[in-house]
Amino acid sequence: MPDSDNILSLFHKLRTRFPAFTADSTGEKRIYLNSGAGSLMVDSSLQAISASGFLNPMPGEIHPPEKQTAQYHKQVRQLVADFIGASQPDEISFHFSTTNALFNLAFSLRSIFKPGKNCLVTDLDHFANITPWETIASAQGAEIRRARLSPDLSLDRVDLMNKIDENTVLVALTGASNALGTILPLTDLISEIKIKSQALVVVDAVHLAPHSPIDIREMGCDFLALSGYKIFGPMLGILFSRQEAKDRVFPYRVETNKSLPPFCWEQGMLPNLNLAGLKGALEYLLDIGRAVSPKDSSGNNRKIFRLAIEAIKKFEQNLSLYFLERLKKTNSPRIKLYGIDNPARIAGRTPTFALEIAGLSPTETKRLFWEKSRIIIADGNHYSAVVMRHLKKEALNRVSLAHYDGPDTIDAFFEALEKIIFY
Template sequence: MFDLQNIRKQFPILSRKINGKDLVYLDNAATSHKPLHVLDSWQKYYTEINANVHRGIHTLSQIATEEMEHSRRKVQKFINAKNDFEVIFTKGTTEGLNLIAYSLNNLVKADDEIIISHLEHHSNIVPWQMLCERTGAKLKVIPMDENGVLQLDFLDKNLSEKTKIVSVNQVSNALGIINPIEEIISKTRANSNAITVVDGAQSVPHQKIDVQKMGCDFFVFSGHKMYAPMGTGILYGKEEILRKINPFHGGGEMIATCTFEKTTYADLPFKFEAGTPNVGGNISLGAAIDFMENIGLENIKTHENVLLNYAQKKLLEIDGLKIYGEKAMRTGVVSFNLEGVGISSDVGMILDKMGIAVRTGHHCTQPIMSFFNIAGTVRASFAVYNTLEEIDILADGVRKAQRMLS
C-alpha cells in the first residue's frame, strides 16, 4: 500500500520551516532529499566501518569491500545490467559522460559525426564538443518542434557510416519531456554502427530502467537525484565496449601491473575506478535503491504522474501562464513563465519567501531557452514525497508573485 504520510516521515528535512513557512520542496530535478534509511546507511559506514576497499586484509576493509560490492550488485539488478562488472561507480552523470567522451577518443577521427539532441543538458553537450575539438569530428543536433518533441526523421536523413556516437537524454531536465529512447536506438542500429549513450539522470528517479531492453551501449545517472548522497553516480557500459576502450583516470586501483616502463590495466570494473572511491556514498546508493524498491517503482511513477497532471491543471488556471512542452509526454517537471514577467528568478524569490523551493534560470540548457527566445523558466519538479496540497500552495504562490510583479 502506498502510504504518503509514512513516506514523508522518513525525510526529516520536510519538517523544516523556511521564512516561517512549512517547506514545500519542488526542486527535485536539481537534487532530491534523503530518507532516514539512506542517512542511517551513511552514518553507519563512517561510525562502524570507515575503511578503504579492495586493498586491505583487515576486517573493516573486508566489510567495506563487501558492502560496496553488494551495492554494485543492487545497481546491476536495478537497471537490469547483464553483469555486475558492467557497473562503474562515478561521481555522477557529468563524470560518466566525460569518461565516455575521453575514453572513445581513439575511436573517433576527423570528419566522423556525433549526434546529440536539442534537449540536452550542458553535460551532454560540452564533452562531445570537446571530443570534436580534439579529433576534428562534427557535431550534429536532432531538432525539436515548438512542443519540445524531437524530430526523429532527422536520424533517417543523417545517420550513416560516419556516425560514431549518438548521445541523448531519456528525460529532459528542463522540460521533463520523455524522449523515445528505444526508437532512437533502433534507428541508430538500423542505419549505422554508432555507439549509443543515454543520459538517465532525470529518468532513473521516476521510472523502471532496463538497459538490456533499451539496447544502449552506455547509460549514466546520478545518485543524488534518486535519494542517494551527492557525489555518487553510475556508468553502465556493455562489456565488449568497456574492454576495448581506455580508462579516463589513471592511478591506484585501476592497474594490474605498474613499472616505469609500462602499466597494464585491471579487469572490469576496476579499470575505470582509479583512486579511493566514495565508499560511504556508494553503499548509501544501494540503500536508496532499497528505499525506492520498498515503495515500488510503479507506485512512485503513478504518484508522480498524478502530481504532474494536477500541477499542470492548477497552473494553467492562472491567466498568462505558459508551460513549455505542455503537449509532450512528460514526467516529474513543470517548466513555466508568467506573461509580462521577464526574469524567472523574481518569481522564485517571491516563492522562497513563502517557503516554496523551485529552480529558476536556464537549467544548464541554454540551447532550449534560445529556441523559445527566453532567458529561463520557473521549474517545479516532483518526488515521491510531494503532495497535492503542496501543488495548491505553489499555485497560490505563483498567483501572489504575478500580482506583485505585474
C-alpha cells in the first residue's frame, strides 16, 4: 500500500513539475481550479514533445528512424496497457479525441444495432458517451434506453438493471461524473450486467482516470475510453478494445490499413508529438509510484502505476474532505453543492464540485472569481446536459481539483468566495 505520509511530503515537490501551475503563458499569476476540463501538463510531457522531432513520420522495419518510431509506438501502447491493466498493447488504439474514439466505436459496432434490439445509456454520462449511441441506434432502427439518476444524484442501479433484457446489445457507463464527481462501482455493476445479458459494456473513464486506479481485467468491460489531456499530457483520445471483441467490430479504415487491432482503428498518421507527450505524462505517474513506496516499486509498471494512483486517490480524498469542511464553515444559505456531501461517502466522489451561488449566474460567478482573485473555475453544463435537466438548471459552476492542488488552493477559493458573497 502507498505510504500516505510520503505523498503528503511529496506534495510541493510534485507541484513544481507543472510549469503552468501558478502562471499562464503570459506569466500572469493565477490559480487553476478547472482540472475537470483539462489537467495541467507535467514537465516530462512537455519535454517529451519538444524532443519528439527525431521520430519518423511513419513506423517501419528497415532504416533506423522508422524502426525507432515503430518501437516508440509500441512503448506508448504498452505504457497505456500497464496503466489500465490491459492484457496486451494491441488492445490500445489512439484517436483524435475521446469523443472521436467513441463515435468510431459506435460506427464499428453498427451491425449489432438492429430493429428489436436496444442500447442503454445513463443520465449521469458525459454526452460523448450518449450521443454516439443515440446516433447509431437511431440510424439502425434500434431502441435507445436511459437509466435515470437516483435522488442522491448517483445512478439508479435498480432502474439500470430493470432496463436490461435479452435484446440489450450494449450498455454505456461512466466511470465518474464529469459534472458532479460521483464515482460508479463499475466492477459490481458490470458483473451484474454480464450475469443478466450478453451486452457489450463501454466505459467512459475520462474523468475517473486521474483520480482512481483502473483495472480492466478486474472491471470486466469490453471497451474503455480515456483522454491524454486529463492525465497530465496532451490532447489525445485513447480506446481500449478487448481482444475477444475484435470479431464484432468493423471500424472505418482505408483499404491499405491493416485489418487487425490496433491499426484498424487508426485512420491516417499517428500524432507523434502527442504520443510523446502521453509517454512523458505516464512516466511522471511512474515517478510518483516509485517515490511514494520505494520498497514496493521494484515490480512491473502495472504495479507501480497502481501505487501512484492509489496514493493520489488518498491525497485527493483528504483534499475533498477539507473542501467540504471549508464549505460547511462558510455557512451561507446562498451556496448550494450538488452531489455527494457526506464525508463518510468521500470514497464515492472525485475532488470535483458542482456549485451554485444564489443571486448570481454561473457566468457572472466565474467572471467574479477571475476578476477579484485570478481564480479559474468553470461554468456551463460540463457536457452533462441530462444532469442539468434533472436538476432543472441550465448551468452550474464547477471547481475541480487535482493532486497538484492542496489546502492552500482550497483556502484561496473560499477566501475569494467570501469576497463574492459579501461584496
